Structures are given as structure tokens and as C-alpha cells.
Amino acid sequence: MVMGSIMKIQKETAEPANLSLASSGILSAQNVDVFYGDQQAINNVSFEIPENQITALIGPSGCGKSTILRCFNRMNDTIDICKVTGDIRFAGQNIYDPKVDVVALRARIGMVFQKANPFPKSIFENVAYGPRIHGLASSKDHLEEIVISSLKRAGLYKEVADRLQESGTGLSGGQQQRLCIARAIAVDPQVILMDEPCSSLDPIATAIIEELMESMKQNYTIVIVTHSMQQAARISQKTAFFHLGDLVEFGDTEAIFTNPIQTRTQNYISGRIG
Amino acid sequence: MPDYTLTTSENLQRRHAAEARFRWIGRLAVLLSLGFLVLMFFSISTRGMGAFGQTHIQLEIHFDEAMLDPNKQRDPQQLARANYKPIVNQALFELFPEVQTRRAQRSLYRLLSSGAVFDLANMAGQNPDLVGSTQLLWLPASAEVDLFMKGKVDVSLEEKLRRLKNNEIAWINQLKVKRQIRKKFNTAFFTKGDSREPELSGILGAMIGSFLSLLVCFSIAFPVGVLTAVYLEEFAKKTRFTDLIEININNLAAVPSIVFGLLGLSIFLGVFHMPRSTPLVGGLVLALMTLPTIIIAARAALRSVPNTIREAALGLGASKVQTTFHHAVPLAMPGMLTGTILGMAGALGETAPLLMIGMVAFIVDVPQGITDVATSLPVQIFLWADSPEKGFVERTSAAIMVLLAFLVLMNLFAVFLRRKLEKQW
């Protein structure tokens, strides 16, 4: 059903640029510049994110990973001073096209934030909120079904099954992050953008989330920002290395970690910059 | 060689001394302000307590049919309008049959409040069967008698300088011996409007007037203030224009309240010809006055909602309005309500703007709606404090106590709301 509506939008925006879809990924960025006021945070970045794979964005702090990630679901719209230029496409459609409804875009492209940010409501309400505002559930039972299956897919259900009515903010950090993942997948997006989802988690919680991403890969396209090179190497198929707002290198994860072409990439993955 | 000393040094001791000094100054400040507070409460309550009691005299009232209802119709309306003065005077005369001269009788009849007849008229009007019967009733004494019973008449003064003469004091003392005079709880104070006679005046009219004004004030200032704050904080782009608005709102919060009264006078009364002296106009003026306070409080409350919550909602595909009203506003609500109630408490104590729009008039009737003429608690206090009758002195303090009780209640309500709403994550 969701795919159906996407197809419809595609038909409406019949542009020649659609040609690029055949060869490339579900998300694409072409010549993207991002400015915060006068300061440029992203310099002329172009790359394609393949469907149903995990793409990792790595780079030293402040290089613009979060900034580029937030471009894909137009979260940067909420920052007054932020200006994005260039061409960003989701399934071939320019997401800055005036015809594009940003609400629909964000329903297709979900986001998990660096710091777990559950709503100060019950666990159930946290997950149910998305389906409710998008009218995805036909009945109360259906809504409950969506909530439970989302919690299960996020690997959280067993731990919270008997306290769905308790506050989401009362969970541990790792549980909160998985709650946020469950909340994101409850709206059934095609892409999930994750901004350092494991930055505040211990190795066990991290492992759970990595496993989760591994299992979600078949159904979702995942873009993950991470500071841990091991994590990028473990879970991703593609890796993009950013430095000072430039996309230095982008390619298969294997290649980037074993045989980087750029010296800046070499220096970073060997720990000489960062 | 590294320094391992743990014992105190001169420098450290100086720092400790400074700390102790500061602590004592702080304690002194708290003590001083508490002291003033206690002093204020003490002086007001010792002066005002008296007003909660009112001297009553027990009389045997004969509801004489021939005098009250010569046509034997028992018509309540007619009974309420009948003249009860003769039967009251008769009852007093029966108590002191030895009083014979006209002049003495007139001063005897003055022992009782002139309002006693209205009490009887009400009773007979509500219960026509009383006619023909004889009842033992407690009726309010006059203000002079009341003051004497409360020990506020200086009997050592020369008789000429006193309003209460020696013979009247003698009668009161006789009544005391017969236990037919005593202080009772002053229900009239809480059930009546203003009056020229201290013993007949009550605070209900002013209380209702204040309540209705605050109701109008709240129902305008709260929605307008909150929506303004929401718009400015969540929707408006930060431009020079919104900066200008912000500065102006902050300035408005500091404008003396009488200016708002003048504004109300010229706009609501002058241009829109709204009814003068009414809670409607009073509430509108108070709303203008509290609006900036509410806007500032609501904006601060919204600003304290973490942005991550908004991002979470937007990231799920909630629209701006949904994000605002599903998440930001409910989370900010406790702060908004607290700010609003504190603003309203300020409005409750406001006198100056109400004087400008005519709520200072002498009004006997208890207002029934927002378009009835009314006064308000602080204005009533102002009016009574200005009255020459001695009986109003304690009523002024009693009215202040009622006002303070209202303020305390409102503030407690604010605390309660905050606790309650905050718990509901």
C-alpha cells in the first residue's frame, strides 16, 4: 500500500531526471552545499545510497555527517539559518520540489537521533504516535498489533511486554534507543536515518542494535552515522568518509577499509586524524 | 617536594569566614522578610477579626396580623414590603417598659440596626405562616452597640463626645445581664453587598465582582496569551519584526496599571460604549494588563521544552501544528498555567485600572452577571478604608483578610496544578 502511493507520486513528477533511478540508489545527493548562515558545512557533495543496504557515514567530529544526514528528510528545514542547495532525490524525486509534502517525505524516511528522545508518554503511546497521525491503523486492535510488531522488530518487546503503559523515559539508555527505533519503524518507512544510535550505549546494547540493523536490512535502507570504524566495518556495505564538509571517499566498505584511495581516508582509518 | 598538608591555612580560614558571614547575612534577610510578613498578618488579623462577629439582640417579635397583613391574604410579596418598624420598636419597648419620654424611646430604638427590619421582611416573605405568631429572634444590633460590645468605645470619655450615651450603655448592660445580647458569627458579611451602615455591609458583592472580572480576564488573556506565545515561539521566523514585538511585550509588562485603566476608559467605554462599572469592562482591562505576563511565562515554558522532543515528532512526519499541540504545548502547560495564575493573582489585587472605568461606585446589589454594575475586592477595601464610620475600620481589615485568602488559594491552586500536570509525563 505504501509502495503504491510512492508509485503514484512518481508518475505525477515525471521528469527526465528519473532516468538516474535505474542505475543508482534510492537516495541520491548531487552537488549539495549546506550553509549555516555564512558558514559552509557541506561542500559540493554527491553520492548515491543503495536500496536495502546499510550505508555508513564516518568522519571526524564536526565534518558534517549529521548535517548531510538531516538533509535527506529535510530536518534542516527546522533550523532557520540553515540553507541547502543542490539536488537531493528520493526514489528519483527531488525532495525540495514544491510539490513534495515534507510530512509525506518524513513518513517515508524515518530518523533515529543521536540522543535517544522518547516522548514523555507511555511506551505504547511512543510507538503508536506515528501510525496514529498517519492514520495507518484501521482499529484499536490493529494499532496494538502495529505497536507490538514494531517493538518486536526493534528487539524490545520481551523487556517491556508487561509495562507498555509505563513512561518511555523510564527505560534505560539502550532500551530508549531501541524504543526510538521501534517508533521509527512503526510508520513503515523505506529509509531509516540513524545518527550515531550507539554513541551512548555499552557494548552489549550496541550489539543488540547492530543485530537489529542486520535483520532490518532486507526491508529497509539504513543510513548510519557512526564514530566507530569497527562498527562501520562490521555492519555496512557502503561507507562514505567525510572530512571538513567534503565527501572524501565513497565506496564499498570492504574497499574503503582495506584499500583506501585517498590519503585523508588512510590517515583517518589508521587513527591519524579525528 | 609536593605539599601534602591537610590542615587549615590562613587563606582557607579566610574563605571559611567569608562563607559563614554570607550564610548569616542570608539568614538575617530571610528572618527580616518573614518578620515583616508575620507583622502584617498579625496587625491585619487583630484588627479584622472583630468583623467576623456581629452583636445581636434577642427580641420577642410579635408578627401582628393587623399591622402586617390586614387583608389576611398572606401574599409573600406584600409581606416582604410591609412595615416592620412598629413591631420591632414594640418589642424593644416591651423589654424596657420604664422608658417613657419620646426622646429616650428614640434612642432605645436605635439600639437595633436599621437593617433588622429587612431581615424580618425577608423571613415573613419566605414564610407567610409566621404572621400572627410570636418568635424569639436574634436581630443585628447597631454599629455603635457592636463597637461597644467589642470594647471599642471609650466610656471614660465625656458623654457629649460619645455617640453612645450613658442611658444606652445602661440598657446594653441590662441586656447583658439578661443574656439577651451577644456576638454571633457575622453571616451578613459574607452574604450581603455594600451598605452605608457598617453592620449591614458585606463583602459578597465585591467577591462576586472580583470573580466575574477574573473570569472575563482569564477567558480572554489565557487563550490569546498562549496562542501568541505559541505563534511567536514555534511558528514565527526570528526577524527584526519579531524582535520588535518581543521588546514591546516586555515593555507592556512594565507599564503602570493605571495606564491600562485609561486605555480601557477611552476604548471600551469611549469607543465601544460598553456598560460602565461592569466586570465585563473590568475583566477586559485586567486581561490587557495580564496579557504580557502570560505571554512571557508561556514563551519561557515553551522554550524549556527540549528541542529533541520536537525533532522526534517532526522526524516521524508530524506536521508543525501536530508537533506543537501534541507535544510542545502539553509539556509547557504546567509552566503556562502557573504563569497565568500568578498573573491573575496580580490582577485580583489591582485597584487603579478599575477606578478608571468606574468600578469604584457605591453598589449595594450583588452582581448577577458580567454586565451588572459591580465593584471588586481591592476597590471595596479602598472604599471602606475611606469611610468615616468607625465600624468600617475592622471591616476594611476583614476584607483584606478575605483578599489575602483568595490570593493564597490561587497560589496553592497553581502549585497543585503544576504538581498534578507534571506527574502525568
Ligand SMILES: Nc1ncnc2c1ncn2[C@@H]1O[C@H](COP(=O)(O)OP(=O)(O)OP(=O)(O)O)[C@@H](O)[C@H]1O
Ligand atoms: N544548528 C547549527 N547552527 C550552526 N552551525 C551548525 C549547526 N549544526 C551544525 N553546525 C556546524 O556545521 C558543521 C557540521 O556539523 P555536524 O553536526 O554536521 O557535524 P558532525 O559530523 O555530525 O559532528 P559530530 O560527529 O560531532 O556529531 C560544524 O562545524 C558545526 O559547527
Ligand SMILES: [Mg+2]
Ligand atoms: Mg553529529
